[in-house]
Amino acid sequence: MIIDKIEIQKIPIKLNAPFKTALREVQVLDVIRVAITFTNGIIGIGEAAPTKVITGDTEERIISDITTRFAPFLMGQTVDTSCTLLDEMDQLVEGHSSAKAAIDIALHDALAKAANLPLYRFLGGTSQSLETDFTISIGTPEKMCHDAQEKVHSGFKSLKIKLGLGTIDEEVAKIRRINQHLQGQIPFRIDANQGWTKEEAVQILHEWQDIPIDFVEQPVNAADFAGLKYVTEHTTVPIMADESVFSYQDAKRLIEEKCCDAINIKLMKSGGIREGRKIFALAQAHHIPVMVGSMIEGYGGMAAAAHFALGMAKVRYIDLDVPFMWDTTNISATQQGVIVKPGELIVTDALGIGIGE
Structure with missing residues (x-):
């Protein structure tokens, strides 16, 4: 499968009650969804959640990582079940794990769809x-x-x-x-x-x-x-x-x-x-x-x-x-x-x- 297009959008998530830990308190957040379209028409969906206090990833950094760092590298690349492309992508920058996860999830979603299977x-x-x-x-x-x-x-x-x-x-x-x-x-x-x-x-x-x-x-x-x-x-x-x-x-x-x-x-x-x-x-x-x-x-x-x-x-x-x-x-x-x-x-x-x- 060949990557043809990569798009992102914010998805607002509201909790039914505030959630508090030793690191932060959350009631509302925006997650970043990525949609990767392949030349065969399959669309893979992935998401990243900004959790600065743990991963260091903010909403702005995730968007920047996907649009300016990972998308240019991925466009036109071939994806197969080995997913070795993800190892190459990982070498572009150390850390930044949330944006990487969004791309990884989208590719696995697409591969499962191509196999006509749920991901599990x-x-x-x-x-x-x-x-x-x-x-x-x-x-x-x-x-x-x-x-x-x-x-x-x-x-x-x-x-x-x-x-x-x-x-x-x-x-x-x-x-x-x-x-x-x-x-x-x-x-x-x-x-x-x-x-x-x-x-x-x-x-x-x-x-x-x-x-x-x-x-x-x-x-x-x-x-x-x-x-x-x-x-x-x-x-x-x-x-x-x-x-x-x-x-x-x-x-x-x-x-x-x-x-x-x-x-x-x-x-x-x-x-x-x-x-x-x-x-x-x-x-x-x-x-x-x-x-x-x-x-x-x-x-x-x-x-x-x-x-x-x-x-x-x-x-x-x-x-x-x-x-x-x-x-x-x-x-x-x-x-x-x-x-x-x-x-x-x-x-x-x-x-x-x-x-x-």
Whole structure:
């Protein structure tokens, strides 16, 4: 297939409630959608979500990357199932992973359409549904308990709790209070979003030995691999790397240096599906559990993440709850690409990522 045209547009996404972490607060965002048209008439759809505090990518930078850097390189190029063209594109600039992810998703969408398959099947998956957790954003203890109870009642079987802004005592008390409120019936996945020092992390985790916790995600600064390793070595609670792992090389170093117990793959960090698959294969080879997560994203990005997770088949944890956060008033299933049920995300059998052009 030969690339004939590349177009972009902003897609406004409104959330049904503010979402707050140790790094930012989000209620409304614009995602950047790219449409790549091929000479055979197929159109591939991809998206990038601006998440400056994690990827460094702003809305303006994503638009500039696609229009002035990547589009001129891609025009007239031939794309096949090997997707080696993406490796060449990656060499144009280091980082800038969100714009790369948008292009990567669009190419995979087009390849799946050319094969007359939904993307999850093109990637080797068979199931159409995922069981996801739901993320409780930072708030007062009362608000977090209320939100947690509400999500459990609505059908979620695991919760991801955002922390990272409080004192040691406050962080410890929040989880204890939520656990007591839920009578210990739900396992927690705790995300500090780089909010603690290594010493604080070890002290906090020591206080949660009697609480059901699947893992603690990114307790220390993303660049502090030694700190991450220290926490991993000094607690029995599994430690997951998120902001520390963007690329295959990051994952390789984390695994070789035994810095963590698990890895979170997000397409906006990895630069798309191709690099995400490489990271997943590496983790599988070393028996490291993987979670597929996302930023606060739009319809195309979340559909692609769901198809990617289904295509990898042996993903241990799923953190793709953003579709439950969208304000979907007047938004059809064809526009969303996924169907939501309590605690469950379902992709359709539409071709590619299932997003209407």
